[in-house]
Amino acid sequence: xxxxxxxxxxxxxxxxxxDGHAAFDVRDLKFWYGPAPxxxxxxxxxxxxxITAIIGPSGCGKSTFIRCFNRMxxxxxxxxxxxxxxxxxxxxxxxxxxxxxxxxxxxxVFQKPNPFPQSIYDNIAYGPRLNGFKGNMDEFxxxxxxxxxxxxxxxxxxxxxxYTLSGGQQQRLCIARALAVEPDAILMxxxxxxxxxxxxxxxxxxxxxxxxxxTIIIVTHNMQQAARVSDITAxxxxxxxxxxxxxxxxxxxxxxxTRPKDKRTEDYVTGRFG
Amino acid sequence: xxxxxxxxxxxxxxxxxPAPPALTGTVRRRISEGAIAGALFLCAAVSILTTAGIIGxxxxxxxxxxxxxxxxxxxxxxxxxxxxxPPSFGVxxxxxxTTIVSVTAMLIALPVGLLAAIYxxxxxxxxxxxxxxxxxxxxxxxxxxxYGYFALTFVTPLLRQVWPQAQVFNALSAGIVMGVMIxxxxxxxxxxxxxxxxxxxxxAAYGLGATKLDVTLRTVVPAALSGIVAAFILAISRAIxxxxxxxxxxxxxxxxxxxxxxxxxxxxxxxxxxxxGDNPQQSTEFKTIFAVGMLxxxxxxxxxxxxQRVLAKYRQVYQ
Amino acid sequence: MSQLPTPNFKLQTAGFRxxxxxxxxxxxxxxxxxxxxxMVGLVVxxxxxxxxxxxxxxxxxxxxxxxxxxxKPEAAGVLSALAGSLWLVALTALFSFPVGLAAAIYLEExxxxxxxxxxxxxxxxxxxxxxxxxxxxxxxGIFVRTLGLGRxxxxxxxxxxxxxxxxxxxxxxxxxxxxxxxxxxxxLALGGTxxxxxxxxxxxxxxxxILTGAILALSRAIxxxxxxxxxxxxxxIAFLPDGPMSAFTVLPIQIFNWTSRPQADFRNLxxxxxxxxxxxxxxxxxxxxxLRDRLQKRN
Numbered sequence: 069x070x071x072x073x074x075x076x077x078x079x080x081x082x083x084x085x086x087d088g089h090a091a092f093d094v095r096d097l098k099f100w101y102g103p104a105p106x107x108x109x110x111x112x113x114x115x116x117x118x119i120t121a122i123i124g125p126s127g128c129g130k131s132t133f134i135r136c137f138n139r140m141x142x143x144x145x146x147x148x149x150x151x152x153x154x155x156x157x158x159x160x161x162x163x164x165x166x167x168x169x170x171x172x173x174x175x176x177v178f179q180k181p182n183p184f185p186q187s188i189y190d191n192i193a194y195g196p197r198l199n200g201f202k203g204n205m206d207e208f209x210x211x212x213x214x215x216x217x218x219x220x221x222x223x224x225x226x227x228x229x230x231y232t233l234s235g236g237q238q239q240r241l242c243i244a245r246a247l248a249v250e251p252d253a254i255l256m257x258x259x260x261x262x263x264x265x266x267x268x269x270x271x272x273x274x275x276x277x278x279x280x281x282x283t284i285i286i287v288t289h290n291m292q293q294a295a296r297v298s299d300i301t302a303x304x305x306x307x308x309x310x311x312x313x314x315x316x317x318x319x320x321x322x323x324x325x326t327r328p329k330d331k332r333t334e335d336y337v338t339g340r341f342g
Numbered sequence: 343x344x345x346x347x348x349x350x351x352x353x354x355x356x357x358x359x360p361a362p363p364a365l366t367g368t369v370r371r372r373i374s375e376g377a378i379a380g381a382l383f384l385c386a387a388v389s390i391l392t393t394a395g396i397i398g399x400x401x402x403x404x405x406x407x408x409x410x411x412x413x414x415x416x417x418x419x420x421x422x423x424x425x426x427x428p429p430s431f432g433v434x435x436x437x438x439x440t441t442i443v444s445v446t447a448m449l450i451a452l453p454v455g456l457l458a459a460i461y462x463x464x465x466x467x468x469x470x471x472x473x474x475x476x477x478x479x480x481x482x483x484x485x486x487x488x489y490g491y492f493a494l495t496f497v498t499p500l501l502r503q504v505w506p507q508a509q510v511f512n513a514l515s516a517g518i519v520m521g522v523m524i525x526x527x528x529x530x531x532x533x534x535x536x537x538x539x540x541x542x543x544x545x546a547a548y549g550l551g552a553t554k555l556d557v558t559l560r561t562v563v564p565a566a567l568s569g570i571v572a573a574f575i576l577a578i579s580r581a582i583x584x585x586x587x588x589x590x591x592x593x594x595x596x597x598x599x600x601x602x603x604x605x606x607x608x609x610x611x612x613x614x615x616x617x618x619g620d621n622p623q624q625s626t627e628f629k630t631i632f633a634v635g636m637l638x639x640x641x642x643x644x645x646x647x648x649x650q651r652v653l654a655k656y657r658q659v660y661q
Numbered sequence: 662m663s664q665l666p667t668p669n670f671k672l673q674t675a676g677f678r679x680x681x682x683x684x685x686x687x688x689x690x691x692x693x694x695x696x697x698x699x700m701v702g703l704v705v706x707x708x709x710x711x712x713x714x715x716x717x718x719x720x721x722x723x724x725x726x727x728x729x730x731x732x733k734p735e736a737a738g739v740l741s742a743l744a745g746s747l748w749l750v751a752l753t754a755l756f757s758f759p760v761g762l763a764a765a766i767y768l769e770e771x772x773x774x775x776x777x778x779x780x781x782x783x784x785x786x787x788x789x790x791x792x793x794x795x796x797x798x799x800x801x802g803i804f805v806r807t808l809g810l811g812r813x814x815x816x817x818x819x820x821x822x823x824x825x826x827x828x829x830x831x832x833x834x835x836x837x838x839x840x841x842x843x844x845x846x847x848x849l850a851l852g853g854t855x856x857x858x859x860x861x862x863x864x865x866x867x868x869x870x871i872l873t874g875a876i877l878a879l880s881r882a883i884x885x886x887x888x889x890x891x892x893x894x895x896x897x898i899a900f901l902p903d904g905p906m907s908a909f910t911v912l913p914i915q916i917f918n919w920t921s922r923p924q925a926d927f928r929n930l931x932x933x934x935x936x937x938x939x940x941x942x943x944x945x946x947x948x949x950x951x952l953r954d955r956l957q958k959r960n
Contacts, residue, residue, distance in 0.1 A: 185543075457694055478703075492712065492713075638792060
């Protein structure tokens with residue numbers, strides 16, 4: 069299997085931070101659940117303050133890959149990582165780095181909305197309280213909800229259980245909850261897969277607004293969504309007898325969808341795959 | 343369309359009739375199926391009869407008792423001397439004894455049981471859990487008479503080394519051992535409640551930069567709270583209804599006092615002690631055990647109902 | 662939106678690090694505490710077993726197993742109590758197992774969803790929480806007095822049957838529910854009646870689970886003392902029961918009787934009785950676990 073040269077390496081790097089780093093710089097990443105490798109040979113750069121989409125057929129390791137960015141994979145017994153992910157130049161997997169700090173810096177939104185069975189307010193306040201936030205929590209909650217464009221819908225029922233919200237509102241609450249930890253990047257693992265088209269549209273609009281300030285990575289099985297929201301697209305595929313996932317192509321979204329270099333990418337984006 | 347014989351095959355063969363077999367089935371079959379269903383229902387109804395029997399016996403005998411002793415005297419009286427002359431039937435000393443022993447037991451069973459539940463659900467590896475759970479089941483299966491023996495012959499002497507003023511029969515020893523006995527109940531029901539918390543919530547918390555402690559105490563325990571509360575209430579009910587430990591180790595004093603180092607009698611132990619004695623069964627003294635039993639039944643019944651209500655509410659959240 | 666987080670690209674900020682270190686330290690303390698709590702029960706169980714084993718030394722012998730109770734501790738034994746326990750558990754199984762199983766079959770396979778079913782279900786859950794001594798009062802009122810069975814094995818076994826019935830029903834229902842519905846559909850589609858389906862398809866699949874539950878429930882009956890005290894099982898029986906109407910004593914009552922005597926020798930006899938009782942119960946438990954494992958392997 070050939071190691072890909074990332075398309076992005078051509079200078080000047082789009083979306084570099086002040087020090088000239090990409091937000092994430094993945095170098096030869098390998099990942100195992102137990103004895104079998106689940107991911108291998110992934111090398112790519114993710115630009116800061118843009119939206120990067122990870123696409124590919126189901127079961128190709130998209131979720132496993134995105135969970136490497138905030139070290140969520142370590143919660144699975146038997147998980148093992150090799151290689152590096154540099155976050156603004158610092159290796160997330162360096163021995164001195166604490167996964168708890170990583171997750172505080174890099175927020176995550178999950179496939180299904182997963183609010184805590186508590187009030188809307190307490191859901192938002194969860195992260196700040198963890199981190200010993202001392203300040204006006206009311207203002208902070210309002211700011212987070214406004215960022216997630218949810219404030220107007222819930223301002224009169226902050227004390228109600230989050231489960232009373234609709235699925236789309238719950239997912240935006242989860243985004244607001246992630247924002248309230250003041251992360252630098254947000255990972256979204258198929259955030260709209262459980263939502264209807266209108267709720268999906270709202271989340272996509274929200275992502276565009278957030279991309280002004282945050283680096284966003286989104287996993288999606290929906291190619292139209294990737295085309296609509298992302299600046300950069302990474303295509304994943306199972307290789308080695310369909311056991312191990314890897315990134316086969318990465319580039320500007322427009323290029324990936326119109327002039328992909330890899331035949332497999334072309335087959336997939338044109339719907340001819342499997 | 344070909345009609346397959348739906349009735350019993352042997353009959354269909356025996357009739358040799360050229361007419362297509364009727365789809366209504368044979369009368370014999372319908373009767374036998376109906377009889378089976380009826381018999382099964384009767385067996386299920388035995389449980390209703392049991393409850394009716396319990397309430398009937400208790401109400402009937404307690405009513406006889408209350409004809410001799412006014413209800414207020416029974417419930418509010420502070421002196422319990424049914425065998426003295428003149429007798430006094432104030433149940434409060436027995437209620438106090440039950441309360442002291444139960445509170446002692448809960449001081450041990452609730453915190454220890456909850457922490458053990460957290461360990462089983464959140465910290466223990468799969469193999470540890472596979473060993474630990476059956477062992478805790480064994481602990482729960484040890485007969486209460488054995489715990490009573492252990493309280494009297496092992497725990498009490500230890501306590502008397504620490505507090506020489508402790509009596510040979512005392513509420514503390516019975517309470518401590520009863521607490522240990524109830525740990526498995528709390529830990530097993532508590533673990534069920536915490537295991538039912540979806541992993542998505544744990545992931546959400548980790549994703550926000552929570553440590554394992556944060557995830558456990560700020561997410562899992564609050565999300566499982568109704569299940570935990572239900573387990574706690576059941577534990578209290580179990581403590582109130584436990585007989586042998588207190589009968590053996592807590593003594594027979596029915597003086598109203600609250601020092602756990604002294605002997606006390608609980609409602610359950612009183613019932614057992616009177617049954618052991620040879621009071622004439624028609625005497626008012628003997629009928630006291632049904633009055634006390636009625637009170638005991640009501641207390642545990644109400645607690646069990648509350649526990650079920652709390653649990654039902656918690657099930658709704660995740661379904 | 663204007664004052665958004667100034668990205669702090671240092672993953673280690675001093676204040677947060679300190680706070681996090683504190684959280685982690687508490688986390689370790691808490692984890693240790695939980696482990697300790699999980700061990701409390703086991704330690705007590707170990708101490709209890711060692712204690713009774715030590716006290717029973719020299720008492721648990723053939724003579725102990727084959728003698729009747731006696732005023733002289735060195736001549737006393739558990740023969741009548743052991744025989745009483747066996748009689749009691751056999752009769753209890755005879756009454757409670759068919760009825761409990763039938764009730765479980767009714768509730769899982771036949772019961773319409775109406776208020777009577779709800780009542781029965783709620784009622785069974787409540788009965789499981791009724792203190793055992795209250796069952797004793799029930800037995801005293803109904804079996805001993807009203808039905809005039811006296812202080813007989815039969816009265817004791819009927820009382821015990823009512824006591825363990827909820828447990829047997831609940832366990833049997835779980836086992837029956839674990840049989841996949843597709844098997845029932847297959848049987849019904851072949852023209853089987855409801856009862857044929859239950860008898861030939863559901864019960865054979867569920868049987869190991871039902872048996873496991875029943876053994877655990879009956880082992881509770883072996884260890885139960887309080888309800889038998891209430892219905893008046895005697896403590897001094899120097900003969901073997903000759904039938905269901907015989908007076909009787911059981912192992913736990915014999916243990917209780919010896920425990921309540923002040924002499925150390927009788928307490929050691931009680932310890933010997935406890936060892937015997939625990940051996941019986943552990944064997945029953947082991948049998949139940951063995952059955953459960955075989956069931957899991959087969960499915």
